[in-house]
Amino acid sequence: MLEAVELTKHYKQQKAVQGINFYLNQGEIVGLLGPNGAGKSTAIGMISSLIIPTKGEVRFNQVDVLKDPQVLREKLGVVPQELALYDDLTARENLEFFGQIQKIKKQDLKKKIDEVLIQIGLDDQEKKLVKHFSGGMKRRLNIGAALLHEPEILIMDEPTVGIDPQSRNYILETVKRLNQEKQMTILYTSHYMEEVEFLCDRIYIMDRGNIIASGTKEEIKNILSAEQTVKVKLEIQHQGFIDRIKQESVISRVDVREQWVTIVAPKEVPVFSQLFQFAEETGAVIHGIEIQTPTLEDVFLHLTGRALRN
Numbered sequence: 001m002l003e004a005v006e007l008t009k010h011y012k013q014q015k016a017v018q019g020i021n022f023y024l025n026q027g028e029i030v031g032l033l034g035p036n037g038a039g040k041s042t043a044i045g046m047i048s049s050l051i052i053p054t055k056g057e058v059r060f061n062q063v064d065v066l067k068d069p070q071v072l073r074e075k076l077g078v079v080p081q082e083l084a085l086y087d088d089l090t091a092r093e094n095l096e097f098f099g100q101i102q103k104i105k106k107q108d109l110k111k112k113i114d115e116v117l118i119q120i121g122l123d124d125q126e127k128k129l130v131k132h133f134s135g136g137m138k139r140r141l142n143i144g145a146a147l148l149h150e151p152e153i154l155i156m157d158e159p160t161v162g163i164d165p166q167s168r169n170y171i172l173e174t175v176k177r178l179n180q181e182k183q184m185t186i187l188y189t190s191h192y193m194e195e196v197e198f199l200c201d202r203i204y205i206m207d208r209g210n211i212i213a214s215g216t217k218e219e220i221k222n223i224l225s226a227e228q229t230v231k232v233k234l235e236i237q238h239q240g241f242i243d244r245i246k247q248e249s250v251i252s253r254v255d256v257r258e259q260w261v262t263i264v265a266p267k268e269v270p271v272f273s274q275l276f277q278f279a280e281e282t283g284a285v286i287h288g289i290e291i292q293t294p295t296l297e298d299v300f301l302h303l304t305g306r307a308l309r310n
């Protein structure tokens with residue numbers, strides 16, 4: 001349905017996006033995941049015709065959107081990262097304003113606003129001035145403004161940044177509902193792994209202007225299937241035990257947090273028996289041991305050597 005081909009944006013020295021390829025199928029929720037500065041907002045800006053690419057194409061149902069932006073504009077809703085709201089207007093007045101900009105017919109607008117206020121859970125707050133709204137309520141209204149013209153595709157740029165967990169859950173549930181009930185296709189940008197894991201059918205992971213991994217959650221996690229992660233709980237933190245593990249060159253990573261030691265090693269290494277042997281050698285007491293299934297965070301760490309948020 002929507003496709004980006006070799007999409008590139010360079011700002012003088014800054015290679016913000018370096019020839020990325022991706023697609024959205026109708027009815028999917030697709031995650032675009034990456035740390036700050038990865039190039040997510042720039043990529044979204046190019047898809048929504050707000051940023052002119054240095055190179056590359058955006059196609060909507062095979063039509064070149066860069067040559068003919070109108071084909072996509074009326075089908076697309078964009079929720080920007082920055083709040084675009086008027087503090088001195090009420091929730092309803094804000095939506096009226098955005099509805100007029102979007103040229104929604106006056107006779108349809110009231111009904112549309114009623115519906116959107118229910119969708120974003122602000123129908124009982126519509127007369128309140130936005131300056132009295134919490135951060136989460138503002139984020140929800142920001143989403144509402146993008147829903148007024150009933151877009152087929154919704155692009156959301158980090159819609160949960162800086163809000164309380166309750167509002168965050170509400171937004172995540174709203175995104176799921178829009179997808180399930182309205183069959184809306186959604187591109188969801190975030191640097192929160194768990195949001196993308198919860199919402200998305202497929203995921204693209206971006207870092208430094210490139211897509212470094214893509215696929216379903218399972219496919220991406222399979223990148224790590226050659227490795228195992230084992231977590232050991234010691235009676236107390238034991239330096240001799242930790243040093244002994246670190247001497248083993250086959251072990252790819254050791255992390256220590258209080259009395260917990262996390263070990264990453266290739267699948268074929270018999271980590272369990274080795275750990276008990278090391279404990280015996282060093283006098284460490286093991287209180288528990290567990291195998292961890294990889295998270296997307298682990299995949300990101302594996303691919304880039306960095307945590308997603310640091």
Ligand SMILES: Nc1ncnc2c1ncn2[C@@H]1O[C@H](COP(=O)(O)OP(=O)(O)OP(=O)(O)O)[C@@H](O)[C@H]1O
Pocket residue numbers: 011014015016034035036037038039040041042043081158191
């Ligand atoms: N107008 C601009 N001029 C110069 N450099 C820019 C411009 N816009 C973005 N950049 C740079 O391009 C890179 C990608 O930025 P972008 O905002 O797309 O990242 P992001 O993944 O959306 O990050 P965030 O999560 O912080 O929004 C960054 O290094 C940024 O500083």
